[in-house]
């Protein structure tokens with residue numbers, strides 16, 4: 001596996017990769033865009049921080065790319081949707097720099113409040129001035145935290161330690177989290193109207209881009225202090241500059257910019273403003289955080305190499321790691337059902353329903369569904385389908401994918417059923433369960449069956465009448481094909497019968513024809529389950 005590292009990433013993490021004989025590691029910092037485009041095609045993995053933009057152009061040029069590893073939290077420098085459509089996994093390191101970022105937000109806030117940077121510059125230039133550097137205390141202020149996630153939660157705790165009244169706003173967290181942190185959950189507007197200090201800790205998304213602009217700044221208290229150590233672009237910088245100049249905003253502390261490094265005039269003006277404290281995106285720049293994130297992404301790349309589940313893939317549905325051992329046999333079952341079922345399908349699938357019944361339905365089954373979908377689509381399209389791009393490819397093909405769940409169990413304590421609908425509403429059903437941890441198919445079309453799928457199988461339908469099994473056995477014997485087991489299902493007495501044979505070797509086409517002729521089979525198909533290793537990054541052992 002060839003890995004390129006394009007931003008500064010701690011040695012402690014890279015060493016884990018460098019010592020693995022399967023890995024060839026190239027650290028190439030400071031490449032110009034064209035230089036990176038020219039060489040990215042040689043690499044399977046790219047490791048970045050926020051300094052490299054992984055956009056369509058780079059992903060298209062990276063023909064071999066299988067994984068983008070972002071040594072940090074924010075993935076706004078990666079076109080995750082496009083990476084997904086190309087089946088490229090994106091992983092990040094969502095925890096390693098949380099504390100670093102929270103402490104940096106506090107450092108910026110305190111620097112502004114106590115004029116640390118200005119007084120530092122003044123004293124170093126030989127002055128001894130005190131009155132111009134009179135500052136503000138945090139004690140007794142109302143502080144508003146927007147985004148009460150990992151960083152925001154830590155900032156809230158630290159603001160409380162400084163005896164602030166903390167309000168928070170985050171539409172996506174449980175109210176209990178705010179209770180646990182001892183902060184009051186309010187609306188965005190209540191934050192803008194009531195807070196002396198406002199600090200943002202949301203990701204940059206379509207929803208949060210320019211979330212704080214003219215309207216919101218106008219609503220704020222006179223003398224408000226604003227902190228942004230999350231992402232440039234969440235606060236409209238031109239509007240912030242305007243309100244700093246008008247005096248409504250007492251000061252701002254900013255670590256992140258919509259353009260990094262900042263080049264435009266208004267950004268230079270904002271950075272140069274005397275009541276603004278700035279740092280060049282240093283929130284994650286502690287020795288501790290850099291080791292943490294480097295080790296985290298390197299471990300994730302090794303997980304990928306070892307076919308282990310990825311803990312921090314942002315574009316793969318996955319199980320809770322604690323559930324992985326329990327779920328692995330179900331992933332294997334799903335894979336087996338799909339591999340078997342797809343060989344019996346007609347063309348033009350319009351809908352696939354993945355059904356889960358019994359105790360499995362208590363869990364999030366999305367990873368199973370997506371694993372199954374990838375398995376089916378892999379047999380249908382040229383493109384390599386994995387858990388990253390399966391849903392997008394299905395959507396592009398006009399295939400509706402649904403999931404149904406019931407915790408009610410009939411004959412089986414757990415059952416996975418896949419129903420595939422084709423042209424004119426024609427439906428095909430296959431159900432399977434686990435017996436002693438191994439897959440068994442227990443329903444095929446309308447027939448109850450019970451067999452463990454084997455590498456070589458023969459499936460046929462014919463009008464049920466005496467003597468058919470003998471005929472099939474004789475033909476197999478004449479061609480030296482050993483029958484390992486046989487399963488017979490039928491809809492009614494002397495109705496239609498379905499036979500499934502497990503065989504020690506493959507059935508050549510002329511033998512298939514002989515059986516068809518001898519039994520007047522209405523359907524006959526040799527099935528091959530090669531036992532190929534699953535390449536869908538789901539962590540199953542199939």
Ligand SMILES: NC(=O)C1=CN([C@@H]2O[C@H](COP(=O)(O)OP(=O)(O)OC[C@H]3O[C@@H](n4cnc5c(N)ncnc54)[C@H](O)[C@@H]3O)[C@@H](O)[C@H]2O)C=CC1
Nearest residue numbers: 074101147148149150151170172201202203229230283284
């Ligand atoms: N300056 C730096 O070097 C660093 C910056 N960061 C940035 O800090 C930010 C927060 O990171 P984490 O806490 O790790 O992320 P997180 O995902 O744990 O938390 C983000 C929170 O924002 C909330 N949120 C989303 N949209 C919102 C909205 N419209 N209004 C209010 N809340 C909203 C989410 O529900 C979530 O709870 C991210 O932008 C991240 O990229 C993180 C680490 C270092």
Ligand SMILES: O=C(O)CCC(=O)C(=O)O
Nearest residue numbers: 049050071072073074284
């Ligand atoms: O890699 C960096 O230094 C930036 C860290 C950051 O902004 C993040 O992790 O979101």
